[in-house]
Amino acid sequence: xxxxxxxxxxxxxxxxxxxxxxxxxxxxxxxxxxxxxxxxxxxxxxxxxxxxxxxxxxxxxxxxxxxxxxxxxxxxxxxxxxxxxxxxxxxxxxxxxxxxxxxxxxxxxxxxxxxxxxxxxxxxxxxxxxxxxxxxxxxxxxxxxxxxxxxxxxxxxxxxxxxxxxxxxxxx
Numbered sequence: 001x002x003x004x005x006x007x008x009x010x011x012x013x014x015x016x017x018x019x020x021x022x023x024x025x026x027x028x029x030x031x032x033x034x035x036x037x038x039x040x041x042x043x044x045x046x047x048x049x050x051x052x053x054x055x056x057x058x059x060x061x062x063x064x065x066x067x068x069x070x071x072x073x074x075x076x077x078x079x080x081x082x083x084x085x086x087x088x089x090x091x092x093x094x095x096x097x098x099x100x101x102x103x104x105x106x107x108x109x110x111x112x113x114x115x116x117x118x119x120x121x122x123x124x125x126x127x128x129x130x131x132x133x134x135x136x137x138x139x140x141x142x143x144x145x146x147x148x149x150x151x152x153x154x155x156x157x158x159x160x161x162x163x164x165x166x167x168x169x170x171x172x
């Protein structure tokens with residue numbers, strides 16, 4: 001009789017251990033590496049500075065600089081493969097405009113820059129602006145991202161990823 005009770009006790013303990021391991025594994029799989037997003041923000045900030053430095057060093061015109069940055073954003077989209085990337089750049093003091101380039105992969109969102117609807121198809125859109133720019137992204141909710149434009153060249157970005165039911169946003 002005593003051996004039968006011990007058998008059930010051991011089976012019960014093994015069953016509890018297996019259930020706890022399953023719960024731990026499922027919790028582990030749900031974790032998101034936030035450091036990846038911090039690193040991505042820093043990487044994009046550094047790379048964009050280098051592109052702008054290159055344009056300054058080469059003495060590129062505003063149109064040539066715009067073409068260089070649009071190519072950079074397209075290459076970055078291909079390399080990084082994030083779902084939705086939005087870029088705002090330019091020198092509004094010289095041109096009175098900023099340029100918007102957007103890439104949408106999975107989630108379709110309406111995007112407005114300074115109340116002007118833009119299409120996120122990887123093509124540049126010039127928007128009149130002098131001191132600031134506001135990007136409004138409308139999907140299930142409305143998100144607004146104001147940017148103060150400084151004198152000289154500006155480069156700002158928004159990266160949005162939808163993983164499971166969570167929305168991860170990186171803004172610079």
